[in-house]
Amino acid sequence: MPWKSKGVRAEAADATGARLARQATVEVAGVLGKRDMSRADLARLMDVSPGRVSQILSGDENLTLRSIAAVAEALELDVQISFVEPKVVHQDSAAMGQGSSDAFVYTH
Template sequence: MSVPWKGKGSKGEAADCAGARLARQATVEVAGLLGKRDMSRADLARLMDVSPGRVSQILSGDENLTLRSLAAVAEALDLDIKISFVEPKEDGARRTRGLGDGSDAFVYAP
């Protein structure tokens, strides 16, 4: 059975773009949290019991960032993760909000 959004074409491309935006947003959020806590990537690596290189991979903004990786970061920082689906603004503009301040973060797909 084929999954339409995983294939080529406009739906697959839109999903890829949205996934890449979400990954970038997540990594910006983590970087903001580290900055707010005056922590380095090496500090996070120690808390996660992984190499600093692995933390760099996680924070590289790769669209293949996994929920498991994000959960490991949250666990190391003693945080929960909240995922919300929201309606796009009427003008269709994308907006993002976050940077480690605990606010909800939103990304609107095209």
């Protein structure tokens, strides 16, 4: 049975993946803002259509490491992925769905 069909752990992985994708797109948007660049500028650097960049940065697409690497390469940045111990989640915040892990994607 594929890992994706294993219930609660798969749902947690999906939620964490969605959070990391949002974090990555926010990081890229921040870099573009600091460099006074548009998505069209990024598209030119990546040699893709502006629509493709919008897909990547929309948060709707399941970002792959390859997509993140392509953005980083175009922006001449390195990407670091770190696995760290999770925060201690108190029962009250876990019950409210506010618990999360501390897996981060950094661009430099």
